[in-house]
Structure formats: C-alpha cells, structure tokens
Amino acid sequence: MVEIDCDGLTIRQVNCAIRGALERDEPVVVRNTRSRHNLGVGLRRPGRVVFDGNVGYYCAGMLMHADVEIRGNCGWSVGECMMSGSIVVRGNASAAAGAAIRGGTLVVHGNAGPRAGISQKGGTIVVGGRVGYMSGFISQKGLLVVCGDTGEALGDSLYEGKIYVGGQIAELGNDAVAAPATAKDAALLADLLDRYELASAADSSRFTKVVSGRRLYNFDKADFELWRVAM
Amino acid sequence: MCGIAGFLWRDRAASGPLGQRLLDMARILGSRGLESTGLALYRQLPSDRLVLRIHVEEPAAATEAQQRLLERIGALATVAEYERSGPLTRIVLSGVSDRADLGFMRRVIDAVEAADGAEGFSIGTAMEIVKDVGPADDLASQHCVSTFVGSHGLAHTRLATESRVDICHSHPFWARPFPDIAVVHNGQLTNHHKLRRRFERRGFHFLTENDSEVIAVFVADRLAQGASLEQALTDSICELDGTFTYLVSTADAIGFAKDRFATKPLVVAECNDYVAMASEEIALEPVMASGCTVYEPEARAVRTWSR
Numbered sequence: 001m002v003e004i005d006c007d008g009l010t011i012r013q014v015n016c017a018i019r020g021a022l023e024r025d026e027p028v029v030v031r032n033t034r035s036r037h038n039l040g041v042g043l044r045r046p047g048r049v050v051f052d053g054n055v056g057y058y059c060a061g062m063l064m065h066a067d068v069e070i071r072g073n074c075g076w077s078v079g080e081c082m083m084s085g086s087i088v089v090r091g092n093a094s095a096a097a098g099a100a101i102r103g104g105t106l107v108v109h110g111n112a113g114p115r116a117g118i119s120q121k122g123g124t125i126v127v128g129g130r131v132g133y134m135s136g137f138i139s140q141k142g143l144l145v146v147c148g149d150t151g152e153a154l155g156d157s158l159y160e161g162k163i164y165v166g167g168q169i170a171e172l173g174n175d176a177v178a179a180p181a182t183a184k185d186a187a188l189l190a191d192l193l194d195r196y197e198l199a200s201a202a203d204s205s206r207f208t209k210v211v212s213g214r215r216l217y218n219f220d221k222a223d224f225e226l227w228r229v230a231m
Numbered sequence: 232m233c234g235i236a237g238f239l240w241r242d243r244a245a246s247g248p249l250g251q252r253l254l255d256m257a258r259i260l261g262s263r264g265l266e267s268t269g270l271a272l273y274r275q276l277p278s279d280r281l282v283l284r285i286h287v288e289e290p291a292a293a294t295e296a297q298q299r300l301l302e303r304i305g306a307l308a309t310v311a312e313y314e315r316s317g318p319l320t321r322i323v324l325s326g327v328s329d330r331a332d333l334g335f336m337r338r339v340i341d342a343v344e345a346a347d348g349a350e351g352f353s354i355g356t357a358m359e360i361v362k363d364v365g366p367a368d369d370l371a372s373q374h375c376v377s378t379f380v381g382s383h384g385l386a387h388t389r390l391a392t393e394s395r396v397d398i399c400h401s402h403p404f405w406a407r408p409f410p411d412i413a414v415v416h417n418g419q420l421t422n423h424h425k426l427r428r429r430f431e432r433r434g435f436h437f438l439t440e441n442d443s444e445v446i447a448v449f450v451a452d453r454l455a456q457g458a459s460l461e462q463a464l465t466d467s468i469c470e471l472d473g474t475f476t477y478l479v480s481t482a483d484a485i486g487f488a489k490d491r492f493a494t495k496p497l498v499v500a501e502c503n504d505y506v507a508m509a510s511e512e513i514a515l516e517p518v519m520a521s522g523c524t525v526y527e528p529e530a531r532a533v534r535t536w537s538r
Contacts, residue, residue, distance in 0.1 A: 035512035
C-alpha cells in the first residue's frame, strides 16, 4: 500500500505518484486532500485509490478501470467523462456529478447537487440522497438512480438515458415523462441498491421511472400543432 | 468566474483577525479571478462616528483633490482621522449626530464627489470597503488590511465579464447611500440596465454601470422599505434575472442568495463561534475548524446570520 500526503506537493506530483503506484499494482491512500482540485484525473489502470478527505473539482475525471473511493465530500464534476471503473463518494457531491460519463459506476452516498448526470452517455449513477436542479439534463444513455427527492427540471431534454427516482420529483423537465417502474425495474434497482449499500435508502418497488417523451429530439417541423403550442 | 467569501463571528461581542481571514480566503480564490481583490470589513465605531473610504483618481492632482476633499467634508463634520494608501483615502468623521440620516449620507457623498477626481467607495458606522486592481497580496501590501480586527466581512476576487477592469468596478459594491451595506457577486445579471433605470428614476445614483452594484442597491432599498434581510434576499431571486450567487453584509449580519439554476457555487461552514462561506471549499480550509458543519446550499437558497 502506498500512502501519498498531498501537503507540499503540486497536483501534478500527487497524480504522478498515484499513477506510479497503480503501475506497480499497489493500492493507494491519498491524505490531506483539503478540497483540492483535479485529484486523480486521467487514471488509466485497474487498482484501488482512496482519497481520505474532501476533494475539490474534477476528482477522478476521465477515469478508466480503477476503483476510487472518496471518504468525504467532492466538488463539481466528480468523475466527469469516466469511461470505466468505479467511484464511490461517501459524503455529498457538488454540481455536475458524473457529467458526460460513458461507462463505469458513480455512487454518491449523500446528496448530489444540480445537474447530476448531465449529458450522460452510458454507465450508472446512483445517489443515496437527493439531486438538484436539472439533473439528468440531455442524458443520452445510461442509468441515473436517485433514492431521494429531485430538484426542478429533472431529465430536461432527455434522449435515451433512464432516470429512477425514489423520492419526490419537484418538476419534470421538458419532454421528460414519468411512468411507473415495472417489476423488472424494481429487481434491477434492488440489486443496485443492495450492491452499493443503499438498500435502506429507498424501497425499490416505489421508484418512478422517468424517460424521454421522444417529441423534442424527434421534432417534426411539419407538425404544425407543435409550432402552435411553442409559439 | 469571480470568487466570493464571507466571514462572521456569531457572538455580538466577538471579533478577531478579520483582515487576515478574508485575505487568506481571497488568496485561494485568486484562481477564480486575479483582476481585482476587495474586502468589506466591519468594526463598530463609537456612536458619533462614520468611516469613509474614498477613491481619489488622478495621482497628479491628488494633493489638490485631497485638499478640496478635506475642506468640503470638514464643512459637514469634524475630520477625526485621515490617512491615504495609494488611491484610497480613509476618513473618520466625528460629532455625527444622526447616523441614520440618509440625507446626511447623501450630502457627505456629494461633498466627496464635488471634489474632482474623488469617488465614495463606502460610508459606514462600521463598514469599510477596501478594494483595488490586482491579487490579494497586492491589496495586503498596499492597503494595510492584514491587521484589521473586526466582527464580520466579505471578500471578492474578480474576473470581469461585463464591465471594465479598474478599481471602481471591483467588488464589494456599496449600496449608495445606505451606510454599512455591501455586496459581492459571482455571476452576471441580464436585467440590470432596466433595474438601474428604475432606481435612477427614484433618485438613486450609481458609481458604475456594473450589474453587481444594482444588487447592492436592490437589497438596501428593500431593507429601507421595512423588509427583513431574509425577505429582501428572497425577493431578489424573483426580481434579478441572470446568474448569481451573492453575499450581502450589513452592520450586524451576513446573508446569501442563490439563483434558481444554482449556476454559481457556494459552500458554507458553520460552527458555534463563526460562520464562513466561499465559492469553493478549498478557500474555507484556512478558517474551518474540526466540528464545522459544511454544506452546499441548493438553488434558490437564502440564509442570513445576525450577530
């Protein structure tokens, strides 16, 4: 096991030390993170990395293969553009958690902020608490599971991403429609919640599924009724 | 981007190294904007005193301008203290009989600005605004704020998006002519021209065309109409259009408001003795004690703390 103390190191030095440890197949614990930005970006090898404290913006961005744990809160855009691997945030995530991820799994045990899962292109995001304004915005693919409540404009302009909500939805976004979850959905959710230790966060049989109404991204300009409504 | 920060000791009798605290936060927030740095610092003065912070523009004419300034101000009240640091002049007036008299504040500002090349940056029974172009270290070395002992205050680091980079357009903005009210703002309003015209028609005068100055006057005007600070901030969420997270400070309180989209960040750390807030959690590191509750407010959030 490698222990890295961030105090006195630049972010570049910290990240090089993390990558070096992963190359040697050694698990890593990073201490004195002090909410600093850009910790653990661009990791490309399997292995285990623990950030023992709060981290700032863009932690574990562009992640591939590794399993990352943040023992605290994180700032904006945790795991942005993740391709594979996993990130577990024990505390709260700030805005744009899991922005534009293409694969892998992001789990936030606490709350996530506004724009959680914005422009998601694959992968899975699970939030034990609530999410903020316009979460799931333009989600093209993948899964966003929210055990708690959501803010306004949930799933605005959804493509084919799917959102499941265990709590109250403050407001659905443009072209986002709610449907009751099926038994198959409930089984999927139960498995996810159990796997990431969130089973107590919500009853998987009571989730609302939110999907695209498919009228915004399949806009037919000859549909004059739509123009009339829009104007 | 801009960085904003605030700090308040909660006990009415408490004060501390406010200048150093705010500078420490501003230094870290310099990554969000290095063009200007500014502080609003609060330290209660004796009941007959007002403190003025004045910008005197042209170094070449500064001596004459300062002389005219002192003459005009001296006609309204006794000048008890006077000092200059670069483009900023600090004057303390004594023998002020009614510090709630807005008409007197307007006469003082008129006297300041009748002296060519001078602009009033703040008037307060406790508040002083110290701001300048450049990063926090420049502000500290040029304006002696690191030793300021006070009760609460605001800090701002600027990345200009909407008006020019100079000392007048730096934050914090004073809510002219209301004493002790200042605002720091991260974001960009879209309806500030309309709001400014509305206030100008009612007799308000603005130092700049900057959107953030309008926020300061908006809040102060609501307070003057009898609203609580919390209500004024809540009203602003509907009335202001654009992106904003802003902090406002008064003689004995600090508050924040976030827009409905939560576009701009804020993290708050609270403990029994004080509350601190900043655009980024990393800026709270020097002032956070263990045992602080740290959280990020949501869209449309409003919160105030009074001493």
